[in-house]
Amino acid sequence: MRLEPAVPDSVRAAIRAPFAGAGAAIDPAVIQPLGLILDLAGEAMHARLFVVQGQGGEESCLRPDFTIAVAREHIASGAAAGRYTYEGRAFRVSPAGADHPEEFLQVGLEAFGGADLAAADAEVASLAWRSASAGGRDDLSLLLGDVGLYRAFVAALGLAAPLTQRLIRAFSRPRTMGAELERAQSGDVAERQGDRIASLLAGLPETEAVAVLQDLWALAGVQQVGGRSAGEIAHRLIERSAAASAPRLTEAEAGLIRRYLEISGEPRAALAQIAALGVNLDGPLGAWSQRLDALEAAGAPRERMSFATGFGRAFGYYDGMLFEVRSAALGEGFSVAGGGRYDALPVRLGGGQTGAVGCMVRPARAWSGALS
Structure with a gap:
């Protein structure tokens, strides 16, 4: 020591x-x-x-x-x-x-x-x-x-409660804060393939979401070798969908922050x-x-x-x-x-x-x- x-x-x-x-x-x-x-x-x-x-x-x-x-x-x-x-x-x-x-x-x-x-x-x-x-x-x-x-x-900005809490948690995390501020500038961009799959899985119980993901892999001929399990991937995609649909800052609010x-x-x-x-x-x-x-x-x-x-x-x-x-x-x-x-x-x-x-x-x- x-x-x-x-x-x-x-x-x-x-x-x-x-x-x-x-x-x-x-x-x-x-x-x-x-x-x-x-x-x-x-x-x-x-x-x-x-x-x-x-x-x-x-x-x-x-x-x-x-x-x-x-x-x-x-x-x-x-x-x-x-x-x-x-x-x-x-x-x-x-x-x-x-x-x-x-x-x-x-x-x-x-x-x-x-x-x-x-x-x-x-x-x-x-x-x-x-x-x-x-x-x-x-x-x-x-x-x-x-x-x-x-x-x-x-x-005092009068934001949605979940957004307020995310911004408070992000104070001591520069990368997280940067991501919140950048989301305000992203606008309506075309969904990526992963985002469309995430949206599909988001409304399902996690066990059903895993089964749907495995069916999609089978239809596409995807062979899983090592890495994350279907359950882990489904969980991450559901989290991503929730984050994407969560309230976000307007450009004016982001600029003020x-x-x-x-x-x-x-x-x-x-x-x-x-x-x-x-x-x-x-x-x-x-x-x-x-x-x-x-x-x-x-x-x-x-x-x-x-x-x-x-x-x-x-x-x-x-x-x-x-x-x-x-x-x-x-x-x-x-x-x-x-x-x-x-x-x-x-x-x-x-x-x-x-x-x-x-x-x-x-x-x-x-x-x-x-x-x-």
Whole structure:
């Protein structure tokens, strides 16, 4: 397992210092239930989990980060609200062809509860900024985004419910989003042979659809050799027919979504561009104005902040404000710190709707003496 470079004790203490007194210290279990992490962490993390299994036991994994692990312990405590700081190791398989550390140190905070969500978001993001800055780098920037704002934008378009849900799921999947936007431009094109067969099978029970497909093969003299079974092919064709007949965006709607996702720049200017699209987002945009005021009051420099509507994070449980602290020397794929709001996660874990926001810092990346 590849390790990251050790951080000098004095630097590590400076990076940890902003979190002192911010919450109760916690060190959740390194071993976490695999099924739960697969369900909650998001597709991007699936190939990066270290899977472990005791003899005759259920599969587990090493914690890929602290958020789910801390949330589980908070819910188990029975407390309605709580704030927890941590410092410990997380584990992720290095992506194919990369040489990333697979065991690395994280310092962070997870906060549950609180009535003023915008203020809590700003507090956590500013803590992460101060902690990351304590490592000595002078090339840091703070990127902001909001999954919830995108969802509110899509919901305000008045689209068919299935289409709205597809667009929300596609936010963190660029290829899926591109396909949805391209469908609006495809127009009425001639059906391909596969599409006509898909339409024929779509209204049948799957067992009958398999029999019809096998009859078509027999009439055409097709001999199946290896590959997918008739059942698998019929299932895929039925799915394709359902997708083809599902509601799709008009060209005007697709163009509006593209314009939204292309907005990026100085936060207040970006919010003004969103407002100029003419979609009613007064509530979410007003909350962002409060966040920016609070961030600046907490010491996050305005000239180092930017807002991007298309910004998302790899973990799939985030559902609100997002942020990352980045270093120009390290580049986009190596965030120094990050976090955001994940209000739905405690509920999915069996807890109450209390609101949740958190952050983590990677000391080895924050340290100015580390190799870039």
